[in-house]
Amino acid sequence: MKALEALFPVFFMMFLGYLARKKNWITREQDEGAKKIVFQILFPFLVYNVLVSSQLSQHLLVQILFLDAAWIIIYFIGKKTASFTSSQFSRISPFLLLTCEGGNVALPLYITMVGSAYAVNIVTFDVAGILINFGFVPAVIAKQISGRTDWKDVTKSIFTSSFVIAVLAGVLVNLSGLHSSLMDTSCGPVYTATAEMVIKPITGIILFTLGYELQIQRSFMKPLIRLAATRLICCGAIICLFFLLFPGLMADTIFRIGVIFYFLCPTGFPVPLQVTPLIKDSEEEAFMAAFLSLFMVIALVAYAVITVIYL
Secondary structure (H helix, E strand, C coil), X not given: CHHHHHHHHHHHHHHHHHHHHHCCCCCHHHHHHHHHHHHHHHXXXXXXXXXXXXXXXCCHHHHHHHHHHHHHHHHHHHHHHHHHHCHHHCCCCCHHHCCCCHHHHHHHHHHHHHCXXXXXXXXXXXXXXXXXXXXXXXXXXXXXXXXXXXXXXXXXXXXXXXXXXXXXHHHHHHHHCHHHHHHCCCHHXXXXXXXXXXXXXXXXXXXHHHHHHCCCCHHHHHHHHHHHHHHHHHHHHHHHHHHHHCHHHHCCHHHHHHHHHHCCXXXXXXXXXXXXXXXCCHHHHHHHHHHHHHHHHHHHHHHHHHHHHHC
């Protein structure tokens, strides 16, 4: 019954989003507007609140360095296997192996499983992903297109990201003790009430938009399955390395759930935007959308299985 209590609201909100698209209750522009509010304002505040009020792990920096190294290695694996997955999409397929969508998929679903108090467990993974999405990927693409990398633009794109600003602010305010001092004043209850009001609608809106955008085209099934298998093997290797490198953390069930679920989620959503300069036709755009949708299904299946097993 507890698993049903966790699963039913998730699939119900996603079904509403799917129905809204089918019935044309809201336009794609309205859906994009809702996403911008959540992902550029509300969600960065959630990330800030999680980091500023949590006890930061001593493994934070090690995990970031480990994951960034892993994603870079996976990119080169993707380059080597591009002809196997699909020669037609070889320009973009290595990038689709990189990072996981934490902010829009993994984190809100993980929160429904274990509660927002444990969100910090996987926020660290997103910090590593941001460095790849807004640093490594643009640099590689710029190198492919023009033969050089504009590091000024790369650095600007990283540090103007609302998510990165939220992460940096949360860590600095936490470590400086400013948040603890604030919470001991009369402003503490005001901040807490505001945080609760801001955070409450995030998960519902995200699930609604995920349902709105969920779709898979059958025409790409063969290359999709091959690329998905490659990604699952690579992400499975990352999960195994977590058991090897961080055995103490992985002994904790809630942390272990976060690791397993996070690395079964779709490619980070910034990746398709970053690879736009490499896109030659509408088929490549459709293939990326289909790949993300396929991994949304994989993530939802993983969510259901983990919820049934652990809850």
